[in-house]
Amino acid sequence: MFATKRLQKELIKLNEKLPPGITLVKADDLKEWLMDIQVMDDNPIYKDETYRLKFTFSGNYPIEAPEVVFTPVQTPSRPIPLHPHIYSNGIICLDMLAREGWSPVHNVESVCVSLQSMLTSNTKRERPEGDDKFVKYNTRRPKDINFVFHDNGV
Amino acid sequence: MDSDDDFNSSQLSDDEIMDDSDVALDDDSDFEMDQDDMGFDSQDKDIKPAKHAYEVDFKVFSPQQIQSHQDKQIEEVSNILGQPPEATAILLRHLRWNKERLIDQYMDKTEETLESAGLGESSESNPPKLEKIAGFVCDICCEDGPELDTFAMRCGHRFCLDCYRQYLFTKIKDEGEAARIRCPGEGCTRIVDSKSLDLLVSESLKDRYHELLTRTYVDDKENLRWCPAPNCVFAVECGVKDKELMKVVPTVHCDCGHYFCFGCSLNDHQPAPCSLVKKWLKKCEDDSETANWISANTKECSKCNSTIEKNGGCNHMTCRKCRHEFCWMCMGVWSEHGTSWYNCNRYEEKSGSEARDAQAKSRQSLERYLHYYNRYANHEQSAKLDKDIYLKTEKKMTQLQNTSGMSWIEVQFLDSASQALQQCRQTLKWTYAFAYYLARNNLTEIFEDNQKDLEMAVENLSEMFEKPIDQLQGLKVDMLDRTAYCTKRRIILLEDTAQNLRDGMFSFELRKS
Numbered sequence: 001m002f003a004t005k006r007l008q009k010e011l012i013k014l015n016e017k018l019p020p021g022i023t024l025v026k027a028d029d030l031k032e033w034l035m036d037i038q039v040m041d042d043n044p045i046y047k048d049e050t051y052r053l054k055f056t057f058s059g060n061y062p063i064e065a066p067e068v069v070f071t072p073v074q075t076p077s078r079p080i081p082l083h084p085h086i087y088s089n090g091i092i093c094l095d096m097l098a099r100e101g102w103s104p105v106h107n108v109e110s111v112c113v114s115l116q117s118m119l120t121s122n123t124k125r126e127r128p129e130g131d132d133k134f135v136k137y138n139t140r141r142p143k144d145i146n147f148v149f150h151d152n153g154v
Numbered sequence: 155m156d157s158d159d160d161f162n163s164s165q166l167s168d169d170e171i172m173d174d175s176d177v178a179l180d181d182d183s184d185f186e187m188d189q190d191d192m193g194f195d196s197q198d199k200d201i202k203p204a205k206h207a208y209e210v211d212f213k214v215f216s217p218q219q220i221q222s223h224q225d226k227q228i229e230e231v232s233n234i235l236g237q238p239p240e241a242t243a244i245l246l247r248h249l250r251w252n253k254e255r256l257i258d259q260y261m262d263k264t265e266e267t268l269e270s271a272g273l274g275e276s277s278e279s280n281p282p283k284l285e286k287i288a289g290f291v292c293d294i295c296c297e298d299g300p301e302l303d304t305f306a307m308r309c310g311h312r313f314c315l316d317c318y319r320q321y322l323f324t325k326i327k328d329e330g331e332a333a334r335i336r337c338p339g340e341g342c343t344r345i346v347d348s349k350s351l352d353l354l355v356s357e358s359l360k361d362r363y364h365e366l367l368t369r370t371y372v373d374d375k376e377n378l379r380w381c382p383a384p385n386c387v388f389a390v391e392c393g394v395k396d397k398e399l400m401k402v403v404p405t406v407h408c409d410c411g412h413y414f415c416f417g418c419s420l421n422d423h424q425p426a427p428c429s430l431v432k433k434w435l436k437k438c439e440d441d442s443e444t445a446n447w448i449s450a451n452t453k454e455c456s457k458c459n460s461t462i463e464k465n466g467g468c469n470h471m472t473c474r475k476c477r478h479e480f481c482w483m484c485m486g487v488w489s490e491h492g493t494s495w496y497n498c499n500r501y502e503e504k505s506g507s508e509a510r511d512a513q514a515k516s517r518q519s520l521e522r523y524l525h526y527y528n529r530y531a532n533h534e535q536s537a538k539l540d541k542d543i544y545l546k547t548e549k550k551m552t553q554l555q556n557t558s559g560m561s562w563i564e565v566q567f568l569d570s571a572s573q574a575l576q577q578c579r580q581t582l583k584w585t586y587a588f589a590y591y592l593a594r595n596n597l598t599e600i601f602e603d604n605q606k607d608l609e610m611a612v613e614n615l616s617e618m619f620e621k622p623i624d625q626l627q628g629l630k631v632d633m634l635d636r637t638a639y640c641t642k643r644r645i646i647l648l649e650d651t652a653q654n655l656r657d658g659m660f661s662f663e664l665r666k667s
Binding site for chain 1: 293294295296297313317320321324328329338339340341342
């Protein structure tokens with residue numbers, strides 16, 4: 001499989017060294033990995049919290065983007081971060097994770113770093129518009145949703 | 155909703171035979187083909203002039219024709235710009251086949267134009283090639299080694315051949331991209347040109363790539379549209395612009411037989427303009443109408459909120475669910491209500507009368523909607539039933555041939571009657587959506603008369619299909635007459651409506667939800 005070699009290499013690297021605020025939680029296979037991220041500065045919205053990310057890889061990774069969502073955990077506490085581009089079911093609207101914005105040069109680490117900085121720079125304590133409806137009715141996988149990336153301010 | 159005019163489609167349009175007398179030959183610019191339009195201008199003379207106000211000029215093209223038009227334009231522009239055809243093709247696609255704009259921009263600022271199309275510098279001096287580079291590590295698969303074939307475009311983002319191939323394969327095969335595949339490098343906007351592509355991918359993928367490129371040509375051009383019929387490979391050219399769609403309903407007829415609207419690709423929906431159709435379909439699909447009915451016909455129990463429909467009896471209501479007793483009129487608790495069982499003396503209270511007004515209004519608008527919707531739905535349903543009958547008609551035709559000794563050609567009247575019926579019902583159906591939004595003025599009456607005449611003609615024809623086979627032979631002349639009359643009524647209705655629509659004589663109440 002195309003993804004295997006690349007993921008093995010990424011895993012070796014992730015086990016060696018990671019940027020601050022990023023931890024590898026679980027990578028038992030080459031299909032689904034769990035990562036924890038924290039925001040490193042003292043943005044009051046995210047202070048003292050840790051968030052869990054779930055990466056799902058297709059056999060065509062990294063040509064195809066991985067599916068990346070926040071996933072809630074009770075213990076240890078891993079909530080879904082409050083952000084105008086993150087739905088309360090954990091689905092993230094970020095061009096980098098969509099077909100048009102993804103580049104095979106990206107990897108698990110660079111996605112984590114991008115999400116860290118997406119949180120860090122946010123000042124709005126809010127969910128995306130229409131969160132209720134989306135969370136209730138959406139049945140598509142994140143990558144099949146046609147997000148419109150119009151808002152570069154956040 | 156899609157009530158199947160693939161069935162209509164095969165119909166030969168009798169219209170032309172029927173009605174040459176009131177031909178309104180129209181030189182109005184709305185209907186003229188765009189003369190500066192590049193591409194198919196050489197064929198302009200083949201385009202027949204519009205015969206009726208409801209007809210538009212259009213032309214159907216095969217994939218081969220589309221390809222050759224495309225090649226011709228690339229060649230022409232390539233000569234003007236002095237760029238190789240591959241680069242010219244990228245430039246043209248980049249500017250969505252706007253030849254004039256490309257030439258202007260190119261002459262004005264050559265480098266910028268090339269750069270923005272992902273070409274940069276001159277692409278002719280240095281053809282793309284595979285290289286082996288010492289110390290190279292592929293950023294995609296993390297492979298290294300001196301024997302690794304690698305490739306990079308002029309942007310310098312170098313990847314190994316396997317990764318590049320896999321990337322292009324995914325883009326073309328899975329994502330259906332062609333004209334705007336970008337370099338896999340992060341944030342790089344350089345487009346993979348067809349020469350590089352030819353070097354990198356297999357023959358079978360190349361075919362798919364060129365097929366997709368051809369498709370983008372049609373997608374990019376405002377005056378071209380794919381026929382939406384399943385498996386149809388033709389494209390239709392029509393000069394009607396988006397902004398004219400409130401004034402004209404551009405129904406076109408593909409060579410595959412399908413009638414569709416050039417404006418929105420839906421099945422033929424004359425005489426209703428695209429925007430009305432869209433609104434209407436949305437309205438019909440919305441469950442809000444059910445809610446509307448509920449609000450007009452029911453009330454909630456003031457205690458447990460169960461929905462209650464009052465279907466007779468006095469105002470003293472007892473909720474079946476919670477046994478709450480209340481007055482239907484004022485919704486107040488029954489025990490406080492005194493002894494008036496059949497009328498409520500608190501009825502005229504201000505709050506009560508306001509509530510009543512609101513309810514009456516809601517009921518009225520619902521009834522209006524239902525009036526149109528029922529007729530619309532009825533024609534849709536009848537068209538389906540007529541279609542069933544048509545299938546039986548085919549049998550009847552064979553039987554008729556056997557029993558009466560009529561020849562095949564002599565029983566064709568059944569076929570054409572059945573097809574006229576379908577087409578007329580399709581039109582009638584949309585007249586109701588049209589009428590729903592139509593604001594009343596002195597022309598609406600004429601429209602409604604036309605509608606009524608067509609409807610009567612259709613029903614008269616439709617009933618003949620119910621007759622037993624042994625009578626059919628004797629009814630042939632009658633049936634032919636009625637078919638001709640139906641078709642004629644349809645043309646009159648469409649002609650009249652299209653004319654008024656174009657002259658801006660109708661106004662619509664689009665805010666009506």
